[in-house]
Amino acid sequence: MKPFDEVRESLLRAGVAPRHVRRFIGELQDHFADLTAEERHRGRSREDAQSAALSRLGRPDVLAKALLGQRHFQSWCGRAPGVAFGVMPLAALGAIYLIACSVLWFGWRVFLPGTETPFIPVNGFAAIYFGAGRFLYYAAPILVGWSVGLIAARQRSTARWPILAFAFAAFLGSVAQVHADGPVFASGAGSISMSLNLGDPFSSLRHSCILFAIAALPYLAWLVHKAYAASATSGREVD
């Protein structure tokens, strides 16, 4: 375990923003190197010099407490986890759906003018264009879930918050539906809308579970890796 891992972990778990933690740890490492060099200059061995340097810097709990005492270093995930893992993913999902619908509407006007619906087979560049929009639409809950997982892992958030966010995104992803209404006038443009429709509950549940599994998988893998690393470290310390 590196000298400041304990400080880093306790700061991140307490909700301090990763950029502040990174900077603090970086400066502590620089300071540690200077102190070690100073102690070596006094004739101490490397191990003794490092030990003295750590002692002069302060105990890990004291170092962590010094930064924790200042609330403005807290991240949104620490200050308001409900906003970070509830409102923000919802807003992100809405934004991606809006982009996907805009892509569909624009493509309908450009590639399929005068047709009743954009959901018809197309070829060439139009197929690539509509395929990109479709990918964005179907991948939205997964992209949001992966982003939430990344943020939660970086900030060592309590697992319940990202898991709630995965479930929320997966549910919305499974019940969201896109509708295209044909133009009222032959020369006019049609409209695209979205709705939440439970439809067949069993099918929606199955879709939700699949989305949840894909969205949560990287985060769950990280949790398992973290637990395995922690148990390996504690095992080495016991030996």
Next chain:
Amino acid sequence: MAGKSTNPNFMNGVPELLILRLLQQQEMYGYEIVQAIRSQSNEVITVGEGVVYPVLHALEREKALKSRRKTINGRSRVYYSMTRSGSRRLAGLCSDWTNLAEAIHTMLTGAEHIEAV
């Protein structure tokens, strides 16, 4: 931490004052600041050396300090320097501490006078 520790209740605001005073003269990095505090206070004031960084970061956030990364002799370090806002803050802190020190001095010398009587 070497030496005796200073009563923390009497240290409120002291790290800021000392850091701003040191940075008034020249830009410094964390290790330099701590060594300067130790040597210039004849090791009367000793702080956990790593604790200086949250104070520096808070002062920077409050625009009393600014920082830049500089590489000297192959070592990259974050150097801090004082801003105009920091100068004003230092003047205020100096005034507060001078008043406090005078008040304590007056009380202590007053106590001696009473004992003498």
